[in-house]
Amino acid sequence: MNLTLKVWRQKNASDAGHFESFQVADVSKDMSFLELFDILNERLINEGKEPVAFDHDCREGICGMCSMYINGRAHGPWDETTTCQLHMRAYNDGDTITVEPWRAGAFPVIKDLTVDRRSFDRIIEAGGYISVNTGNAVDANAIPINKTDADAAFAAAACIGCGACVAACKNSSAMLFVSAKVSQLALLPQGQPERKERALNMVAQMDKEGFGSCTNTGACEAECPKGISLTNIARLNREFIGAGFSKED
Amino acid sequence: MLNAKIPAGPLETKWSKYKSTVKLVNPANKRKIEVIVVGTGLAGASAAASLAELGYKVKAFYFQDSPRRAHSIAAQGGINAAKNYQNDGDSVFRLFYDTVKGGDYRAREGNVHRLAEVSAAIIDQCVAQGVPFAREYGGLLSNRSFGGTQVQRTFYAAGQTGQQLLLGAYSALQRQVALGNVTLYSRHEMLEVVKVDGKARGIIARDLISGKIERHFGHAVLLCTGGYGNVFYLSTNAMGSNVTAAWKAHKQGAFFGNPCFTQIHPTCIPVSGDHQSKLTLMSESLRNDGRIWVPKKQNDNRKASDIPEDERDYYLERRYPAFGNLVPRDVASRAAKERCDAGYGVGASKLAVYLDYAEAIERYGKIEVGKRGLTNVPKDEIIRMGKEVVKEKYGNLFDMYAKITGENPYETPMRIYPAVHYTMGGLWVDYELMTTIPGLYCLGEANFSDHGANRLGASALMQGLADGYFVIPYTIGNYLADDIQTKAISTDHPAFVEAENSAKAILEKFINIKGKHSVDHFHKALGKIMWDKCGMARNEQGLKEAIEEIKALREEFWKDVRVPGTLDEFNPELEKAGRVADFLELGELMCIDALNRRESCGGHFREESTDEGEALRDDDNFAYVAAWEFKGQSNYELHKEELVFEIVHPSKRNYK
Ligand SMILES: Cc1cc2nc3c(=O)[nH]c(=O)nc-3n(C[C@H](O)[C@H](O)[C@H](O)COP(=O)(O)OP(=O)(O)OC[C@H]3O[C@@H](n4cnc5c(N)ncnc54)[C@H](O)[C@@H]3O)c2cc1C
Ligand code: SF4
Ligand code: FES
Numbered sequence: 001m002n003l004t005l006k007v008w009r010q011k012n013a014s015d016a017g018h019f020e021s022f023q024v025a026d027v028s029k030d031m032s033f034l035e036l037f038d039i040l041n042e043r044l045i046n047e048g049k050e051p052v053a054f055d056h057d058c059r060e061g062i063c064g065m066c067s068m069y070i071n072g073r074a075h076g077p078w079d080e081t082t083t084c085q086l087h088m089r090a091y092n093d094g095d096t097i098t099v100e101p102w103r104a105g106a107f108p109v110i111k112d113l114t115v116d117r118r119s120f121d122r123i124i125e126a127g128g129y130i131s132v133n134t135g136n137a138v139d140a141n142a143i144p145i146n147k148t149d150a151d152a153a154f155a156a157a158a159c160i161g162c163g164a165c166v167a168a169c170k171n172s173s174a175m176l177f178v179s180a181k182v183s184q185l186a187l188l189p190q191g192q193p194e195r196k197e198r199a200l201n202m203v204a205q206m207d208k209e210g211f212g213s214c215t216n217t218g219a220c221e222a223e224c225p226k227g228i229s230l231t232n233i234a235r236l237n238r239e240f241i242g243a244g245f246s247k248e249d
Numbered sequence: 250m251l252n253a254k255i256p257a258g259p260l261e262t263k264w265s266k267y268k269s270t271v272k273l274v275n276p277a278n279k280r281k282i283e284v285i286v287v288g289t290g291l292a293g294a295s296a297a298a299s300l301a302e303l304g305y306k307v308k309a310f311y312f313q314d315s316p317r318r319a320h321s322i323a324a325q326g327g328i329n330a331a332k333n334y335q336n337d338g339d340s341v342f343r344l345f346y347d348t349v350k351g352g353d354y355r356a357r358e359g360n361v362h363r364l365a366e367v368s369a370a371i372i373d374q375c376v377a378q379g380v381p382f383a384r385e386y387g388g389l390l391s392n393r394s395f396g397g398t399q400v401q402r403t404f405y406a407a408g409q410t411g412q413q414l415l416l417g418a419y420s421a422l423q424r425q426v427a428l429g430n431v432t433l434y435s436r437h438e439m440l441e442v443v444k445v446d447g448k449a450r451g452i453i454a455r456d457l458i459s460g461k462i463e464r465h466f467g468h469a470v471l472l473c474t475g476g477y478g479n480v481f482y483l484s485t486n487a488m489g490s491n492v493t494a495a496w497k498a499h500k501q502g503a504f505f506g507n508p509c510f511t512q513i514h515p516t517c518i519p520v521s522g523d524h525q526s527k528l529t530l531m532s533e534s535l536r537n538d539g540r541i542w543v544p545k546k547q548n549d550n551r552k553a554s555d556i557p558e559d560e561r562d563y564y565l566e567r568r569y570p571a572f573g574n575l576v577p578r579d580v581a582s583r584a585a586k587e588r589c590d591a592g593y594g595v596g597a598s599k600l601a602v603y604l605d606y607a608e609a610i611e612r613y614g615k616i617e618v619g620k621r622g623l624t625n626v627p628k629d630e631i632i633r634m635g636k637e638v639v640k641e642k643y644g645n646l647f648d649m650y651a652k653i654t655g656e657n658p659y660e661t662p663m664r665i666y667p668a669v670h671y672t673m674g675g676l677w678v679d680y681e682l683m684t685t686i687p688g689l690y691c692l693g694e695a696n697f698s699d700h701g702a703n704r705l706g707a708s709a710l711m712q713g714l715a716d717g718y719f720v721i722p723y724t725i726g727n728y729l730a731d732d733i734q735t736k737a738i739s740t741d742h743p744a745f746v747e748a749e750n751s752a753k754a755i756l757e758k759f760i761n762i763k764g765k766h767s768v769d770h771f772h773k774a775l776g777k778i779m780w781d782k783c784g785m786a787r788n789e790q791g792l793k794e795a796i797e798e799i800k801a802l803r804e805e806f807w808k809d810v811r812v813p814g815t816l817d818e819f820n821p822e823l824e825k826a827g828r829v830a831d832f833l834e835l836g837e838l839m840c841i842d843a844l845n846r847r848e849s850c851g852g853h854f855r856e857e858s859t860d861e862g863e864a865l866r867d868d869d870n871f872a873y874v875a876a877w878e879f880k881g882q883s884n885y886e887l888h889k890e891e892l893v894f895e896i897v898h899p900s901k902r903n904y905k
Contacts, residue, residue, distance in 0.1 A: 150384040153379075
């Protein structure tokens with residue numbers, strides 16, 4: 001296949017940025033989307049030009065590092081698929097593909113398609129944990145957990161922290177990400193003691209980082225590569241309201 | 250002779266006695282002590298969090314943007330622990346025994362016993378953190394058997410065990426960040442160890458965004474930087490996994506243990522073309538139900554479905570009737586290579602074998618029919634029900650296969666081929682996890698300990714967390730207790746200046762070569778040499794050739810590599826150049842080590858040392874750890890650590 005790539009180029013955080021077009025010939029359908037960029041970069045290096053900077057590491061859809069906004073969709077056209085798992089079978093000869101970084105105030109661009117997502121770490125820091133020091137634990141089977149709850153906690157815990165939900169949202173809201181962690185811990189008995197503070201503190205940090213508010217458009221769920229469900233947001237809202245009321249008591 | 254400092258006394262009491270007699274650092278002094286932890290995978294995150302909880306001031310470094318993205322996140326299958334929740338006869342001793350045997354008698358008994366002892370506490374700790382392991386309907390934890398063991402001791406969270414364990418350790422780490430006990434250095438790459446008066450006292454790191462070179466002091470330094478499988482270019486490791494931190498430490502005096510011990514995993518998705526950048530693992534659990542075969546005829550180009558049953562060679566079942574498709578990883582990998590080399594491979598590249606679920610689908614379908622008490626069920630209905638069951642058990646893996654290959658594994662057998670997966674070798678450490686540089690520790694996959702010549706499935710996660718949660722918090726005190734008087738050393742100290750200058754000089758050199766070929770070009774060439782000559786099978790002639798070829802390639806690299814951009818910006822090509830430069834040295838040492846070890850053991854198969862085609866160990870001459878000391882370019886001195894087996898007596902591994 002021969003393709004046209006329109007790629008966002010931005011030297012650093014303070015550069016204004018622009019699109020640059022490339023023709024890429026002989027693309028194999030078996031390639032992954034990131035391998036297409038490998039080939040482009042190899043060529044740019046050989047031509048003495050600057051390769052395109054993009055984030056990636058595991059290339060198996062689990063580390064959450066890859067983050068391309070492809071033809072208007074976070075992680076591209078395939079459902080529940082990260083950029084690194086997307087394969088060129090999704091495209092046809094002659095296609096034009098526009099590739100941009102995640103765009104959100106809380107994810108400043110570092111270079112080209114690479115953004116800074118440390119705001120997510122700071123949200124976890126605000127309460128996305130259970131306070132238990134090493135060595136404090138009781139026997140693992142001393143706390144039986146209903147399988148339905150355990151499975152639901154796992155489903156929420158599957159979030160890879162990629163930020164596609166933020167990129168997909170017109171408000172740049174991080175609600176899906178935050179709600180996934182709040183839900184996981186709220187569903188488990190171990191998470192109960194800190195339940196209220198957790199919801200309040202994580203939401204406060206989210207606001208402080210400059211993520212927008214949630215208006216329930218559902219774009220996040222549609223683009224999430226791990227199928228994190230909107231029910232988590234509903235649960236976070238309940239947690240948050242519940243925590244707010246009991247705080248005022 | 251190397252001293253591993255294994256405590257005296259009976260095996261079962263070594264660790265408990267060590268713990269109750271080891272020197273301690275009092276809480277007030279801990280607050281004055283700074284510890285550098287490089288790496289935030291399972292080993293690094295668990296160590297950093299646990300040391301911070303104790304009161305040490307911790308600085309954590311990692312090259313990704315978040316600690317949660319370390320390569321541990323990708324582990325699929327599970328983590329072992331001697332809990333015996335299934336009442337099937339497991340015990341600390343059995344886990345210890347299986348690990349020593351599985352490692353083909355090239356690991357230390359004392360270390361492995363400690364690992365088995367602390368394994369149960371790891372599961373407790375993770376559950377307390379909220380790690381959502383798989384559970385049974387009664388609410389208790391579920392286990393599966395993994396890697397051919399006879400007991401069910403593997404804990405798992407669907408196919409995402411590493412992710413869930415790492416997120417647990419990461420949450421503990423973030424909590425310590427919030428409490429002010431840990432400072433995070435994201436997108437930082439360690440480039441050098443700083444030694445003052447012979448002791449490790451800090452590191453030089455590059456801020457990957459600004460390009461700034463920084464000096465950091467620590468009373469002790471922990472390297473938790475993962476494995477070096479990417480020396481082969483193609484592996485199941487993440488793209489950034491590298492040897493740089495360990496290699497720089499090696500060049501500063503830390504011995505490198507058993508560098509040639511590499512694990513090649515039998516069930517990975519085969520290479521599809523020259524564009525291939527990494528290989529994807531298909532969990533070992535697939536071998537529990539799938540059958541592996543190739544055509545009986547050479548160069549058979551028929552579709553799998555057109556090859557009748559009696560023209561298929563289920564070669565593992567044929568060669569190893571006792572274990573069949575469940576033979577250990579090293580055995581299964583070599584058998585696949587043997588068939589493909591002999592011309593029986595399948596797929597376009599002919600470098601693949603079939604992993605077939607047709608029979609399992611039918612079997613599960615029939616079980617469903619029985620469970621539901623149905624009669625006269627047509628065959629396609631049985632198959633449909635069977636597919637449902639297989640989907641429930643392995644659905645995520647089948648989906649992954651379909652995405653990558655574009656084929657439907659429910660209909661056509663999967664194509665698989667072995668791929669580099671794990672490195673048992675690494676920095677040599679003693680019982681306390683200290684390298685031969687005082688104050689420099691090494692944890693997790695980056696060290697050489699515990700797995701001998703072959704790692705069993707689900708035991709790397711166990712080892713990483715054992716090292717970080719339960720070993721280092723004790724052993725580091727034994728060193729730091731004598732260091733409480735040491736004030737923080739100024740980073741203006743000449744040792745820091747010198748280390749920074751040497752790190753900078755290397756980076757400048759990369760940029761100034763302005764050669765003709767990209768870093769990847771050299772990396773691929775190195776990978777090919779390593780895979781062909783220091784891969785699944787090795788021989789004297791090949792290894793000697795490889796050493797010369799690597800030297801030549803290295804020379805070419807330093808003359809002809811092209812690294813675009815500048816030093817003071819975000820420059821991924823520059824990062825890659827540094828990593829590949831170190832792989833080009835490590836590769837040579839791996840071949841030297843493989844050449845020295847004229848026996849076959851575990852993942853190391855020397856074609857000269859076989860018995861009827863099966864690996865032949867040589868305990869009389871090679872029951873030792875090979876620890877290499879760097880003496881200058883291409884010059885390594887061998888130190889031997891004798892392995893003494895008091896409890897488990899080495900025997901031949903037999904899977905027939
Ligand atoms: C696909 C796959 C599946 C696996 N499945 C299993 C399984 O089911 N069970 C099992 O037991 N094991 C499994 N393993 C093995 C296991 O995952 C690893 O051995 C283990 O996670 C390694 O952990 P670690 O903490 O030692 O290193 P890693 O998780 O690799 O972490 C390395 C850390 O070091 C940092 N780092 C590296 N170099 C530098 C540098 N120069 N400067 C700064 N930071 C640096 C990185 O940023 C990272 O934080 C699997 C491995 C793979 C590849
Ligand atoms: S909720 Fe989904 S889209 Fe958002 S960070 Fe998690 S995995 Fe990514
Ligand atoms: S590179 Fe890890 S999720 Fe895509």
